[in-house]
Amino acid sequence: MSAHEPLSTLQTPPEPGDGWDHPGNWLLRAWLARSVPEDLLAQHRPVLAELGRLSGGDWYRMQLEDRLNEPRLTSWSAWGERIDEIELTPLWRRAHRWAAEYGLVATGYDASLGRHARLLQFARAWMYIPSTDFYGCPLAMTDGAARILSDAGNDELAGRALPHLLSTDPGAFWTSGQWMTETVGGSDVGRTETIARRDEHGRWRLTGRKWFTSAATSEIALTLARPDGNPDGSRGLALFYLEPRDEAGRLQNIEVLRLKDKLGTRKLPTAELWLDGAPATPVNGLERGVAAIAPMLNITRTWNAVTACALMQRALALAGDYARKRIAFGRPLAELPLHRETLADLEADHAAASSALLATVDLLGTVEQGEPDDADTAALRLLTPLIKLGTARDAVAGVSEALEAFGGAGYIEDTGIPQLLRDVQVLSIWEGTTNVLSLDTLRALAAVGIEPWLARMNGRLDGCRQPALNARVKQAREQLGAVPHWLAGDPQALEPQARRLALNLYRLTGLVELLALADHWLGRGDDRPLAVARHYQDLRFRLEPLRGG
Template sequence: MPTHEVFNQVPPLTSFSTADDPPLLEALRRDGGWGEAEVRALGARAGSPEVQEWARTAEAYPPVLRTHDRYGHRVDEVDFHPSWHHLMTEAVASGQHAAPWAEPRAGAHLVRAAKFYVWAQAEPGHGCPVSMTYAAVPALRAEPELAKAYVPLLASRVYDYGLRPPLGKRGLIAGMSMTEKQGGSDVRTNTTTAVPAGDGSYVITGHKWFTSAPMSDLFLVLARTDAGPGCFLMPRVLPDGTRNAMRLMRLKDKLGNRSNASAEIEYEQAVAWPVGEPGRGVRTIVEMVGMTRLDCVLGAAAGMRAGLRQALHHAAHRRAFGAKLIDQPLMRSVLADLAVESEAATVLAMRLAATLDRAGEGDAAEAALRRIALAAGKYWVCKRGSAHAAEALECLGGNGYVEESGMPRLYREAPLLSIWEGSGNVAALDVLRALEREPGALDAYFTEVEAAAGADVRLDAATERLRRLLRGLTEDAGGTGGTGAQFLARRVAEQLTLVLQGALLVRYSTPAVADAFCASRLGGDWGYAFGTLPPGTDVGPVLERAAVEEDR
C-alpha cells in the first residue's frame, strides 16, 4: 500500500551453515577430525533454503493416519508430506542412523553425533526414527540370526519407504514400542503379553500408549512372558507379505514434534521374535535408551544453537531506540548468556559422544564416565532447553511469537527432550542408581573434572561443594538409594552436570566463555533469568565466537 514503506525488518537468515559452530568443530578436531569435511557439508545443506523449506512444510502439513482403504480393508498407514521423506532420505544417506555400526573406526560415534547435531537444527522431528534405528542395531546383535538378516538393511544408507516385507527392501528404519497407559516410564507394569507360537516366534497381544514413528519397518516391543518382561522384534509386514496385526488406533495430537507421527497401537496376536535373554527385556530396552538418551542431549544442544543463531541474527539487524539491538548493553548480556548456555550444552554433548568411541575400544573408565554423565547431562541440558528456547524467542519480540519466524516450532519442540526416554525425575534417579551400582563411575567423573583443577578458583570451589553433597548422600540421606537421597536427586544431577560443563569449558573453550560460565553458574553471581551475567563480564568475545558467519 502507498501509505507506508517497510523498513527496520530483519533480512531472512538463509544459506547459512549449522556447522559454523566453533565448539562443535573444535570437538571434532580433538576426537575424530577425519569427519569435519562431511559435517561441514551437511551443515551447509541443513542451512540451505531448500532444506529450510522442507522443514517448514513437514511441520505445517503433519502426518495423517489412514486406518482403512476405500473398500473397508484395514491398512494402518500413515501419510506424510513429501518434505518428510526428503529429510529422511538425506539423514539416512549421511549415516546418522547407523554409520558407526556399519563403518566402525576411531571417532565414528562422535562424527555421527556431530552430523545429528547439525542436521537436527533443520528439522528435529524426523530425528526420532533416525535415533531409534541407531539404538536398535546393537540390541539386535544380541541375536545373531536376526542381526545377520536385518542389521545390514538397518545400516544401509538407502531410505526405502513403503509397506513391504523388510527383507525385500533396500534399507530399513526401526522404532521402539514400550509405553502403556497405566505405566509410562514404569515399564515393569506393562500388561502386553507374548506367548510362544511353537516355531521360535511369539504372538503379542496388548496395547501401547505412545509409539513414536509407527511407520517404521521394524519395532522393538516390550511384552510380558512367563519368564518376565521380554524384548521382541516385530516387523510391520511379515515375511510372506501379509500385514502384521498392528492396529494404529489414532495419532497423538502433540504439543510439538508435529512432523513426526506418534500412535496408540493395539496388537492382536502380532508376530514377533525374541531379542536378548528371556525375561531380561527391560535390560535390553534400557541399553537402547542409553543410545537414544545421548540423542536427547544432542537434540537439546542443537535446539539451543538454532535459537541462539536466530536471536543473534535478529539483534545484528534490528534497530530500537536509536541503535542496533546487538549494541545495547542489556541485550548483549542476554545474548551472551544464551551463548554460554549453548556452548556448555554442545561441549558436553560432544564429550558424551566421544565416550562411546573410547568405551568401544575397551576403555572402562570412559564407559563408567558415560554411565553417570549421560544420565545427569540428559536431565540438566534438556531441562535448560525449554528456558533457552523461550528467551531466544523473546529476543525477537512479537516477531518471534508468529509461526513464520520458526521460533514457536523450536519452543514447542524443546519440552519433548526432557520427557522422551524418561522425564527429569527418571533421569535424576538414574544418576543415583549409577552412584550406587557403578562404583567406578564417580572416580571416572572426578578424574575428568580434575583435569581442569587449579585453572579456575570457582570451578575448584564448586567441585569441593559437589564432593560434600555426595558425601552427604551417604552420611545423612540414608545412602544413595535412600529417600533422603531421592529428595536431592535433581540437585545432584544438576551439580554434576554444571561442574563437568565448567571443567570442559575451562579446558577447551575461550577464556571469556569459561569465565562467564564459572562466574555465573558455579560462582553464584547470577540471577534466575538469562541476561543476569555478573558485572564486568567480557561479553564481546563471547558474542563474536557465537555469531553467524554473515553477521560477524
C-alpha cells in the same frame, strides 16, 4: 495510503546461517579439532560442511515451506478394507533419504573410525537435526536397535536387520521403532500388559495396546511383552523384535488406533497401536527384557542430548542474526548492552551443555570401540542420565529465552520460531522425565559410586596448565570437593534432593569440560573458550546447595 500497499519499512527475517561454519557453532568445531586426529577430521570436514550448508540453507527453507503439513492416518479404503496407512510429510520423506545418504546411523558403527566414530556420527547429526523436523527420533531408535542387535548374540536377527539399519542406500535403509509405553504407565514399564503367546506353529504372537509409539512407520520395532505365565514386574518381561508389515506392505495383526495430537514434534507420526497376535521374535531370552533394552535407552538418551544442543544452537543462531538486523531505540539490538548480555548468557549455557555432551559422546566411543577400563564404563553409566536431563532442561529454558528475544515475532506461528519451543519441550519428557533420570542418577551412584566421575573431573583440571585459568580451576576444585559431602549420610535422605543433586553434577561436568577446552585453545592463542567458561562460572556457580550439605 491504500491498506493493500506495502509498509514503508519491513523487517528482514532472521536466517540460521551455515550450520557448520556459523561463528556461533565454534564450540563443536573446537571440540572436534582437539579430540579427533587432524587427518581423520580432514576426511570428514567436507561432509560436515555440506550438511551445515544444507541445514542452514535449502533444508531450512523446505522446513518453513512444509510448516503446515502433518502426517495423516487413513484407516479404511474406499471399499471398506482396513488399511491404516500413514502419509508422511514431504520433508519427512526427504529426511529418510538424507539420513541414509549421510550415514547418520552407519557412521557410529564404522570400525575404521575407532573410538572417534561416535563423535563424527553425532557431529553429522548436529548439522542434520535442526532442519528435519525431529527425524532424529527414528534415527535414535534405529541406532539403539542396531546396538542391541549387534550385541545380543542373535545371529539370525542381526543378519536380517543390521544390513538395513546400517545401510547408506535410501532404498535399503530401515528405521526402528521402540514400543514401550502403555496406558498403565510410561517409565513404569514393569506394569506392561502386552502378552506374548506361542501359536500352533510355535511362533510368538503379541497382544496388547501400545499407547505411545513414535515413528510408527518404521520397518521394524523392538518392544516389551510378558511371555504367558511369566511373573509380574520387570523381570518377567522379554524383549521382542517385530516387523509390523509383511512384504506386501500390509500390517501384520496390528491396528493403528489413532495418531497422537501432540504439543510439538507434530511431523513425527506417533501412534496408539493395538497388537492382536502380531508375529514377533524374542531378541535374547524370555525374561529380563528391561535390562535387554537398556542399551537402546542409553543411545536414545544420547541422541536426546544431541538434539537439545543442536536446537539450542539453531535458536541462538536465529536470535543472533535477528539482533543484528532489528533496530530498536535507534540501534541494532546487538549493540544494546543488556541484549548482548542476554545472548551471552544463552551462549554460556549452550557451551557448557555442549561440552558435557561431547565429553560423554567421546567416552561412549571409547567404551564401544576403543579400549575402555572399568572406570570409563562406570563414568559413562553416571554421565548418560546426567547429560540427558541437564541438556533437556537447558534447551527448554534457553529456547524460551531465545524466543523472547524476538519480541512479538517470536510468538507468531508463520515465522517458524514457536515450533522450536514446542519441539524442545519433549526433550525433558521422552526417554525419562527429569525426576525419573534423577532417580536413575541415584541408582548409578549406588552401583558405581562417585569416584570414577570425580577422578575424571579432577583429571581434567589436573591437565589445565594455563595461568589465566588458575583462579577458575581453583574455584572448580572447591566445588568438586563438596560433592562427597553431599552424598554422605543416609542414601534414602537423598531421594527428595535427587533432582538438585543431578543438576549440580551436570553443571559441574559442563564447567570442568569447558575449562579443559579453554586450556587447550589458550595454548594456541584462542581465548574465546576461556571467556565463555568465565561467563558460565559466574552465571551458574552459585550452585544450589543440598540441604545439610
